[in-house]
Amino acid sequence: MVWGCFCWSGVGLLWKVSGNLKINSYIDILENALIPSVDLHSLHSDWTFQQDNAPCHRSKGSKQWFGEQKIEIMNWPAQSPNLNPIENLWDHISLRIQEKSPSNHSELWNAILSTWDSIDINKLHTLIESMPQRCKAVIQARGGTTKY
Numbered sequence: 001m002v003w004g005c006f007c008w009s010g011v012g013l014l015w016k017v018s019g020n021l022k023i024n025s026y027i028d029i030l031e032n033a034l035i036p037s038v039d040l041h042s043l044h045s046d047w048t049f050q051q052d053n054a055p056c057h058r059s060k061g062s063k064q065w066f067g068e069q070k071i072e073i074m075n076w077p078a079q080s081p082n083l084n085p086i087e088n089l090w091d092h093i094s095l096r097i098q099e100k101s102p103s104n105h106s107e108l109w110n111a112i113l114s115t116w117d118s119i120d121i122n123k124l125h126t127l128i129e130s131m132p133q134r135c136k137a138v139i140q141a142r143g144g145t146t147k148y
């Protein structure tokens with residue numbers, strides 16, 4: 001499993017997650033991958049973090065961590081199938097990786113990294129610009145499935 005994030009100016013660090021994503025390891029990821037990504041793109045206070053409602057994202061520990069870091073988190077409906085734009089990025093990456101057909105873990109990781117690093121910035125912009133429409137669609141579907 002991998003963790004990644006992106007913003008208008010590019011992708012952040014990609015983090016390899018071994019085993020289950022437990023609470024402590026989620027905070028580890030945030031400290032080791034989110035914070036450096038925020039620094040990489042020189043985000044200051046004018047940004048909001050988006051994440052879906054996976055249990056480790058919603059844990060007391062991570063809520064507290066976001067509070068301490070003064071990171072604003074977007075409100076997220078209980079069921080959020082198509083709201084998260086990074087899911088579209090994972091789909092894109094998984095297609096590219098299938099084309100490369102890696103034969104072991106190290107080739108797989110390299111394929112993920114090289115795909116991640118070559119993501120077209122316009123793709124990120126399109127995904128970010130889709131957020132108002134995505135939010136509308138999710139509201140209209142009362143938190144259910146949308147075309148995204």
Ligand SMILES: *[C@@H]1O[C@H](CO)[C@@H](O)[C@H](O)[C@H]1NC(C)=O
Nearest residue numbers: 101102103104105106107108
């Ligand atoms: C992975 O596969 C490649 C190509 O077959 C090989 O060169 C490489 O040594 C393998 N790496 C590991 C860690 O097995």
